[in-house]
Amino acid sequence: MSTATSVGEIERELGALRDDASENANLRTSVMTHLAWVPAEWEEAAQQVLAGLAERHPSRTIVLFPRPEDADCFEAETALHCFPFGDRSVCAEVITIRLGGERSRHPASVVLPLLVADLPVFCRWRGRPPFDEVFDELVGVADRLIVDSTEWGDDLVPAYRELARCFAKTVVSDIAWARTERWRRMLAAAWPFEGRAIRVKGTRAQATLLAGWLASRLSHDVELEHEAADILTAVAVDGERIDAPPGEPPPPADLLSDELDRFTRDEIYEGAVRAAGGVDAPE
Amino acid sequence: MTQVEQQQEENPLAVGLQLRRTPDPCAFVIFGASGDLTRRKLLPALYALAYRRLLPEQFAVVGAARTEETDEEFRARMEEAVKEHARDPFRQDVWDFLAGGMRYVATDFADDRGQDELAGVLNELDEQRGTRGNRVYYFAVPPTAIATLVGELGERRGSRGWTRLVIEKPFGRDLASARELNELLRPHFPEEEIFRIDHYLGKETVQNMLALRFANGIFEPIWNRQFIDHVQITVAESMGIEGRAGFYEQSGAIRDIFQNHLLQLVALTAMEPPIDFSSDQVRNEKVKVLRSLHTPGPKSIVRGQYGRGFVEGEEVPGYREEPRVEPDSLTETYVAAKLYVDNWRWADTPFYVRMGKRLPRRETAIAIQFKQAPHPPFEEAATEGLRPNVLVVHVQPDEGVSLSIGAKVPGAGMSIRSVHMDFLYGGAFRTGLPEAYERLILDAMLGDATLFTRTDEVEEQWSLVDAIVAAWKRDRPAFPNYAAGTWGPPSADELIHRDGRSWRRH
Numbered sequence: 001m002s003t004a005t006s007v008g009e010i011e012r013e014l015g016a017l018r019d020d021a022s023e024n025a026n027l028r029t030s031v032m033t034h035l036a037w038v039p040a041e042w043e044e045a046a047q048q049v050l051a052g053l054a055e056r057h058p059s060r061t062i063v064l065f066p067r068p069e070d071a072d073c074f075e076a077e078t079a080l081h082c083f084p085f086g087d088r089s090v091c092a093e094v095i096t097i098r099l100g101g102e103r104s105r106h107p108a109s110v111v112l113p114l115l116v117a118d119l120p121v122f123c124r125w126r127g128r129p130p131f132d133e134v135f136d137e138l139v140g141v142a143d144r145l146i147v148d149s150t151e152w153g154d155d156l157v158p159a160y161r162e163l164a165r166c167f168a169k170t171v172v173s174d175i176a177w178a179r180t181e182r183w184r185r186m187l188a189a190a191w192p193f194e195g196r197a198i199r200v201k202g203t204r205a206q207a208t209l210l211a212g213w214l215a216s217r218l219s220h221d222v223e224l225e226h227e228a229a230d231i232l233t234a235v236a237v238d239g240e241r242i243d244a245p246p247g248e249p250p251p252p253a254d255l256l257s258d259e260l261d262r263f264t265r266d267e268i269y270e271g272a273v274r275a276a277g278g279v280d281a282p283e
Numbered sequence: 284m285t286q287v288e289q290q291q292e293e294n295p296l297a298v299g300l301q302l303r304r305t306p307d308p309c310a311f312v313i314f315g316a317s318g319d320l321t322r323r324k325l326l327p328a329l330y331a332l333a334y335r336r337l338l339p340e341q342f343a344v345v346g347a348a349r350t351e352e353t354d355e356e357f358r359a360r361m362e363e364a365v366k367e368h369a370r371d372p373f374r375q376d377v378w379d380f381l382a383g384g385m386r387y388v389a390t391d392f393a394d395d396r397g398q399d400e401l402a403g404v405l406n407e408l409d410e411q412r413g414t415r416g417n418r419v420y421y422f423a424v425p426p427t428a429i430a431t432l433v434g435e436l437g438e439r440r441g442s443r444g445w446t447r448l449v450i451e452k453p454f455g456r457d458l459a460s461a462r463e464l465n466e467l468l469r470p471h472f473p474e475e476e477i478f479r480i481d482h483y484l485g486k487e488t489v490q491n492m493l494a495l496r497f498a499n500g501i502f503e504p505i506w507n508r509q510f511i512d513h514v515q516i517t518v519a520e521s522m523g524i525e526g527r528a529g530f531y532e533q534s535g536a537i538r539d540i541f542q543n544h545l546l547q548l549v550a551l552t553a554m555e556p557p558i559d560f561s562s563d564q565v566r567n568e569k570v571k572v573l574r575s576l577h578t579p580g581p582k583s584i585v586r587g588q589y590g591r592g593f594v595e596g597e598e599v600p601g602y603r604e605e606p607r608v609e610p611d612s613l614t615e616t617y618v619a620a621k622l623y624v625d626n627w628r629w630a631d632t633p634f635y636v637r638m639g640k641r642l643p644r645r646e647t648a649i650a651i652q653f654k655q656a657p658h659p660p661f662e663e664a665a666t667e668g669l670r671p672n673v674l675v676v677h678v679q680p681d682e683g684v685s686l687s688i689g690a691k692v693p694g695a696g697m698s699i700r701s702v703h704m705d706f707l708y709g710g711a712f713r714t715g716l717p718e719a720y721e722r723l724i725l726d727a728m729l730g731d732a733t734l735f736t737r738t739d740e741v742e743e744q745w746s747l748v749d750a751i752v753a754a755w756k757r758d759r760p761a762f763p764n765y766a767a768g769t770w771g772p773p774s775a776d777e778l779i780h781r782d783g784r785s786w787r788r789h
């Protein structure tokens with residue numbers, strides 16, 4: 001691993017790493033560019049998920065650490081992550097960039113020259129997005145935005161309202177929504193029911209999204225009663241308990257990995273978010 | 284409207300959930316349950332399906348074979364098989380689900396009492412496990428036993444539920460016996476209930492041939508006689524006959540590989556785009572290719588048999604020295620042929636095919652060799668290292684696709700060499716490839732016959748084999764004619780050299 005202070009240096013570093021890889025008969029494979037926007041408080045959690053991800057989705061990963069309070073700086077490290085594959089290795093490039101001060105306000109200009117041509121760009125935004133110009137700029141270069149609204153705290157309604165604004169511009173995935181899928185299957189299996197009230201024991205995001213989903217699918221208001229818990233463990237509709245789904249909930253790296261396999265808009269999710277944010281569906 | 288679409292239309296909450304197709308409740312009956320296939324492939328495949336929750340909740344497995352065994356003994360043996368051969372870690376809850384509905388019936392296939400007992404066990408399972416009279420009968424038995432079984436099953440066929448027969452290769456040993464078998468099946472089971480399995484069609488890379496051809500705009504326009512010089516298909520095994528002399532003496536390479544796997548690969552490579560991916564449309568197109576295959580004359584076909592030699596540094600016996608093989612056996616362990624597909628797309632484009640045992644390495648690949656650039660504006664010396672463009676679909680091992688292109692060697696002057704661009708399945712999609720049997724067993728349970736061989740396909744395959752074998756009856760080859768661990772007899776090289784071409788280097 002070595003440090004670069006400009007995009008040009010990063011490109012040279014990547015070239016050198018590629019040469020090393022081909023000397024060892026390694027394969028360099030990319031199926032996408034994966035951007036990760038990681039504010040300081042998410043740094044540790046992000047490292048763990050990324051470690052499990054690169055092996056399953058060989059991609060060029062660009063991890064951006066914005067530090068707007070720091071002095072102006074641009075420090076990048078490039079590395080090749082290789083995984084055994086038969087008698088060879090599959091290698092994926094990981095570029096980590098620290099953007100300090102004003103530089104953290106213009107991430108697209110850093111990212112654009114580093115995207116792998118012709119392949120999709122996924123942007124994972126850690127934490128609650130500010131929905132400001134920086135966010136718009138980075139989402140503008142991505143084909144898909146991946147968020148986890150569980151990371152957004154309790155005041156979710158305005159955040160979902162803001163997120164709903166993005167649906168016209170980009171395709172959005174929400175890991176909190178993905179976590180409800182096992183339960184949505186059980187709810188679909190338990191239908192028909194009136195569905196005027198839902199009680200959810202889980203995160204605030206899961207509860208809000210499930211209530212939004214029911215409201216949008218059944219086209220009527222749904223009253224939500226939420227009991228806080230770290231994982232989704234119980235759901236009742238109209239006072240009737242829904243059977244728990246079989247098996248264990250998937251780990252975070254699997255959820256993110258599954259989202260990276262999807263390319264189309266999830267209109268059911270969009271409907272749930274609009275209902276949760278109290279936004280009318282577009283004409 | 285499909286079942287999934289119907290469910291979604293009625294249920295607003297089901298919309299958008301990726302509903303997996305799960306088979307109806309059913310009992311899966313394996314005839315030949317004491318055999319190697321059951322242990323190595325079928326049970327591990329059922330376990331993998333159970334592991335991924337792809338089997339119906341109401342499910343039962345019934346093993347049937349001649350060996351005397353209790354239910355407990357059968358379950359214990361199958362548990363060992365799963366532990367040894369499954370691609371997933373052993374999970375007690377998954378195994379308990381499978382073992383809970385697992386029974387064994389000892390029966391001689393011609394024995395009425397055994398068949399009655401089987402029918403009784405299946406009725407019991409309908410009650411206990413809710414399998415609703417739905418049956419998949421998997422015939423992992425020789426063709427002679429199938430004939431008896433089919434009659435017995437047909438007579439005992441109940442009115443409840445559906446029945447599907449999965450029949451392992453070889454389906455007959457020539458056109459006459461294949462037709463006879465079809466005639467035996469027809470009164471009891473219509474074509475849509477018969478699933479003739481060729482496990483090659485369950486392989487991801489074989490199906491990828493269809494994706495490569497019909498999902499990419501760049502290949503199909505050049506996939507014809509104007510741009511393709513010739514096609515080479517290799518099905519090479521480094522193994523010998525692994526103690527299967529009884530089977531192999533009867534079949535040889537032509538019935539073991541050529542009739543089924545190899546002709547399927549030819550059909551997938553040469554077929555026209557189907558209108559859609561329904562089972563009949565895909566199979567209609569494959570049958571057209573098989574019908575237009577030109578029967579090769581004696582000069583266009585080479586057979587061989589391996590003698591003593593070295594494979595991976597180890598000395599191995601010749602075919603005639605293998606246990607229970609006749610010392611003067613004329614069974615071929617190698618076949619090479621030049622085939623022509625007589626249609627508008629492929630006229631005069633040879634398909635060179637070769638398959639054999641005890642070759643230097645295990646490899647199945649389809650290589651499309653394109654014509655040379657019409658007028659390279661370089662000096663002859665510049666292109667010495669340049670070979671024609673070849674697109675290779677690697678079926679096994681190293682599943683993937685590679686394309687060789689000419690590239691300039693860096694430096695002053697102009698020198699051009701061939702380089703490879705590789706796509707490796709495992710490199711881009713880092714998930715384990717499912718075993719062919721998993722896909723095929725699931726498809727049979729779902730009633731999807733796209734990846735199974737239809738009556739007319741099998742009959743076309745056999746008529747080609749019959750024509751080749753008829754010519755062989757007239758002469759006595761000097762066997763063995765290639766040493767184990769080499770790429771076949773010299774006559775196979777002559778076959779392709781006569782046309783000014785050569786087999787791909789490995």
